[in-house]
């Protein structure tokens with residue numbers, strides 16, 4: 707079926723192994739949550755349609771967290787509108803590595819591409835130092851969104867955050883990027 711849209715948006719999804727990048731893309735595409743873990747080989751591609759004032763075709767490039775694919779992943783940044791760095795709030799290594807992913811994005815992407823931090827797996831016992839993550843996000847002026855791919859019923863808050871932070875939507879605005887807390891889970895206020 708040919709779906710009409712007004713804008714095409716390219717997003718790169720980065721983050722450590724097993725934080726939930728592929729599961730997130732699949733759930734967004736209305737597939738069931740999958741407990742099985744199939745580590746991404748290289749880069750996968752997903753298309754999502756979303757309407758907020760305009761109709762958007764969002765192309766998500768779902769990258770492998772495994773280190774051996776790093777140089778391959780670095781080739782996919784061309785014409786990226788927005789970058790998402792995903793981490794598992796229960797996995798200390800994955801949020802310590804936010805700094806690494808930020809630098810990786812800075813090297814390979816357009817330096818003006820906005821970056822959103824996405825903390826996943828709030829359904830599991832929380833061990834993350836949320837204050838540290840929030841301070842880091844504030845310091846780096848990165849919008850932060852916390853959720854569970856497994857239990858969240860819809861992702862409109864996140865999709866709205868993405869749309870609001872697209873370069874062509876914030877162009878001309880003087881305000882900082884919008885930070886929207888997620889309803890019904892461990893909210894960062």
Ligand SMILES: Nc1nc2c(ncn2[C@@H]2O[C@H](COP(=O)(O)OP(=O)(O)OP(=O)(O)O)[C@@H](O)[C@H]2O)c(=O)[nH]1
Pocket residue numbers: 721722723724725726727728729730740741742743744745746747769770771772826827828829830853854855856857
């Ligand atoms: N409990 C829980 N598990 C999740 C959640 N999101 C993903 N998972 C699980 O985490 C595991 C890894 O998910 P993936 O989506 O394959 O991870 P990935 O980030 O794509 O990993 P790589 O492709 O290796 O980089 C899977 O077993 C998923 O079922 C969540 O919100 N809660």
Ligand SMILES: [Mg+2]
Pocket residue numbers: 727728729744745746768769770771
């Ligand atoms: Mg994957």
